[in-house]
Amino acid sequence: MNQRLTSQNGAPIADDQNSLTAGARGGVMLQDWQLIEKLAHFNRERIPERVVHAKGSGAYGTFTLTRDLSEFTLADHFRGVGKQTEVFLRFSTVGGESGSADAERDPRGFAVRFYTANGNHDVVGNNTPVFFLRDGIKFPDFIHTQKRNPKTNMKDPEAMWDFWSLNPEALHQVTILMSDRGIPASYRHMNGYGSHTFSFWNEQGERFWVKFHFKTQQGIKNLSNQQADKLKGIDPDHAQRDLYGAIEDGEFPKWSVNVQIMPEADAEKYHLNPFDLTKVWPHKDYPLQEIGVLELNRNPENYFNEVEQAALAPSNLVPGIGASPDKMLQARLFAYADAQRYRIGANYNQLPVNCPHASQANHYQRGGAMAGTGCPFHGRSPDSAGSVNYGPNSQNGPAQQAQYAEPPMDIAGAMARYDKTVEDDYQQAGDLFRLMNAEQQQALFDTIAATLEQASEAVQARMLSHFEQADPAYAEGIRAAIAAA
Incomplete structure (x- = not known):
């Protein structure tokens, strides 16, 4: 038996095929609220696409820990061999619009969300271990060179190379992008990297610097320029089709999860700046340590709800994992979450793909668009958690958890805009x-x-x-x- 058709307020709809008119041939009546509701919603079906990483694909899966990291971190998902954590992974191209081809020569976004018992932990990275810049103040200018020229509305090689020629820090990433790894054959056949330097801290208050590496178990496969040009015309959505089809067929893609770990004190004496996003840490100094397996095994049911509205951000950190003095990371801690507030609304974390699946969100933020949406994994939103909307309070509201305080980080030096061209870019x-x-x-x-x-x-x-x-x-x-x- 069919479900009954209703309007958004749940009222049954008698006729969804004919507008309300003044006679069979007369004009449409302004009081036809059904027509207005349908057209008004249709006009708003698209939220603003991401300025970068607009074209993307996503899937759910599991992370299985194979090595206990309790000596380095109190993060729940990295403690206890065999621990399984639900994950969501969004892949993307960077520079193109939402309708662009998957086979462009472009970095690929590789953004992983761990739904941990202490909140969502996002590792928002790329398929490369470095980036074009080491300071976020240059990021808007860089992206402008990768987008369309404001006069011609076409891609602009002059702007792209002009910017790179004036910013030699980009040379390492340019070399990767223009190499034979510049066009991955599919999302399944490429590595992912957290790229930035993050921090771990343990129960003793010791801090370690860390980099995340996700090594594909499907093998690395890439496209030549000629193969990519042909594929762009035949199937511009080939990477989306490949990922979705593989999971539907039970060919679940997997990545070995690895970390590089540096004791906090090493950073001061290391021969390169370990917080410089244009540099890698040589493996001979800090070897890869395999800690688990990430498997994708479930496709989303609704692309818009679960992929387009997925709002990953490097500021989604959990106890035991923190940031670092990486200047690009510091900028992204603000920029990514702010972009999601603009695109989706202040309560984007109440949407099912974004709310913490394995823990309950409890805070004093109230109101705004979509307030009270509620996470289906817990049955309520913070807006429905009673009248108290301030803290501290004497009404049994959410209380601070002092045991999860991050250990202090020593920072020294005069505040200034330091010239970073002293770094070795070559x-x-x-x-x-x-x-x-x-x-x-x-x-x-x-x-x-x-x-x-x-x-x-x-x-x-x-x-x-x-x-x-x-x-x-x-x-x-x-x-x-x-x-x-």
Whole structure:
């Protein structure tokens, strides 16, 4: 038996196919509230797309801990071998709009949410261990160069390379992006990284610096420029289709979860800045330690509700896991949650995909759009938790949990806008280049030349000087490729 059709207020609808008119051929009546409700809701079916990472796919799964990390952290999901934690993972491209092709040469977002017993823990990263910038104040300018030119409304190679040529800190990530790993064949066949430096702290109040690595168990697979160009025309949603189909067929993708751990005191004496997002920590100094397996085994039931409205943010931290002095991370702690408040509303964390599944949210924030939505995993929202909306109080409201206080972090130095160009921007980019074989290097030259040759001669010259400092052969190969273009 069919369910009865109703309006949003639950009133039965007698006729959903014909507007209310003044006679069979007359005008539509303003009092046709059914028509107005349908059209008004339709006009609002789309929330603003993300400024970055607009095109995405997502799935649920489980994280199984295989190594106990109690000596490093009191985070619940990292304690007790065999502990299983529900996860949600959103993949994405970065620069394109929501209707763009999955096969673009672009970093891929890799954002993991752990629904832990002490709240949601989000690791919002990419498929690369580094990024183009080390300071968030440059991020809006960078993204403007990756989007459409405000005059032509087209992608702008001049702006892209002009910015990179004036910010050599981007060279390491540019080398990765333009390499043969720049276009993953699917979301299942790529690694993920937390990229930033985070912190662990344990019951003794000891702090450790940590980096997260998610290594695909499906093997690394990438597309050539020619394969990607063909696929963009045949199936622009190929990565979404691949992920959804694999899970539906029971071919659950898995990633080995690894961490690099650095004692807090090491940061001061380490030969590079461990909080610089343009750098990796060499594995010979801080080896990867495998701690578990992440498996995706359930597709969302509703894409809009569970993927488009998924609101992951690096500020979603839990006791035992904290931030670091990483300048890009510090900026993202504000920017990501603020973007979700703008896109979805102040109560976005009451939506099912965003509310803590394994713990109850209790706080004194009230009102705003969608207040009282309620998390289905707990049956109520903070708005329905009684009248007390302030703290402290004597009405048995939510109380502070002092046992979870983060240990103090020593910070020293005069407040100033420090020049960060003193960092070495070339060594790790050159090291990566030298790891490539001749065929990989030639593909790198050709890919860079394809867009760099569209930039002005002044921009080309600046950019080539950076490649030269990374490795003279790097610059020479690009010069030759531009000349042959």
